[in-house]
Amino acid sequence: MDEDTLKALVKLTQEGHLSSLEERIASGDSAAVQTVSSKHFGRSGDTLLHYAARHGHLDIVDYLIQRVGMDMEVCNNDYKRPLHEAASMGHHACVSYLLREGAKVDSLKKADWTPLMMACTRRNLQLIQDLLNHGADPALRNKDGWTCFHLACREGEPLVVQQLLLTRPDVWRTESKTGRTPLHTAAMHGCEEVVQILLERCGYTPDCTDSCGVTPFMDAARNGHITVARLLLDKHQASPTAVDTVGAQPVHQVAVTGQQEALCFLVRDLNVDVDQRTTGTQLTALHYAAKEGHTSAIKTLLELGADLHVRDSKRRTALHMACIGQHADTVRTLLQMGLRDTEDASGTTAQQLARKADVVRVFECGS
Structure with a gap:
């Protein structure tokens, strides 16, 4: 296949035109199909399957795996699998399909991010539950020492935080490589409801510090989150003069x-x-x-x-x-x-x- 044809296939995949994509691929010979199934595009090294999963086109994801024979564990240059792409964009149907087909639930992309971590940057509870039900490990840490719980606390969706605590009650017992806890993260981003949950259900010590000596109260105050700072004072005996x-x-x-x-x-x-x-x-x-x-x-x-x-x-x-x-x-x-x-x-x-x-x-x- 020439470059113009390959570019056309990428566009059809991104826009979700399955019938036109099938026609283009079917018009080629077996060598052309093999090219499509293994071709990596651009600097990112994405395949058609990456594009389909990223844009949430389940019918194309199914076609590329079942009919074209693409490997659902194919990696791009950042070691992202199609499952990472679907999870990061919150496409639950694609995530569920890939998991049913046997995709590795805890595969790692660059910087050791799992699909669950990427899903937690979204607020799709159903998608996150699906990953957990398929055995995703919420305690895994990326290269910075962050777990999915840090990310969920940053995003501030209470239902996701509660689900992770229900699945793994001790998931809160984690620190990044700089000593930052999920409580630091939630306070820094002004996630009042999440801070309330963490104070009620987790055992953080008052004025726990990161490697720079920063407390959650400091994080809340210096980012202008007064209600969170008050909450830490009232419910956690935080010190307004810690050093x-x-x-x-x-x-x-x-x-x-x-x-x-x-x-x-x-x-x-x-x-x-x-x-x-x-x-x-x-x-x-x-x-x-x-x-x-x-x-x-x-x-x-x-x-x-x-x-x-x-x-x-x-x-x-x-x-x-x-x-x-x-x-x-x-x-x-x-x-x-x-x-x-x-x-x-x-x-x-x-x-x-x-x-x-x-x-x-x-x-x-x-x-």
Whole structure:
């Protein structure tokens, strides 16, 4: 078969035109059929069976396996099987068919992802139940140490999370290679219902930390998920002043992400010290907000009572940090607020840290 014909076959498969696909393939000789059954296309190395499964065309999947004789375990360049493709796109009918035909339920694609893991990136409970009923192992881990339970908690579908816990009650006892639990994942993504389930049915210790010392409460706060943060406080006795491995508390982490509502929540509702310093470096939330260029967060911190002139262990002010981050608007705002350029412990002024042209111009123009 020539390249134009092969391209036409791919298009017909993707669009689900079974009768036209049959006609094209039947018009060739046995060698042509053999070419179709073993041909890998493009950089991905997909076969017609991959395309059919990805687009959910069950009739074409059946035709290619039963009539053309394609191997249902054929891999593309990422080691994806057709089952991976169908599961990742939530095509339950194709998944059920492939499983009935004997597809390997726990086959691994690149990075050690199973079809169940890929299915858990969707919210198709019936599909996930089918994989579990065919023996899919929910405890398998990919190269990053994630299980399907991490993924289900990230997606935030309570029924899927409950099904996995029903199938394997201890599935929650898992950590990624960086020490992150499914509770971290659910909190980070603001999945309140899932967090509630995890707190009620699983045995996570309060303020469990990942390899960076980050707690689920920190994850919730720094991503602006106030209701989840409150839930962790009320139901899990989380600490709003826990410290990570670099000595930063939630108030510092929230300043990094510029979450103004979370800053107000920590300072006004929980009475966290707005000028709380990190251990060692003595940085405050104001320093972090300035380095990241979060001008609105700086204004919020000042409204909350932050000291504009506070210095860290190197005697740097927020103005130094804004210049380190090369944020012209933040530098301008700090100068307009009355913060003056001074030397740090090494004798370096904020202006001397300015590198980008627009930051340099702020000083040259006197704000």
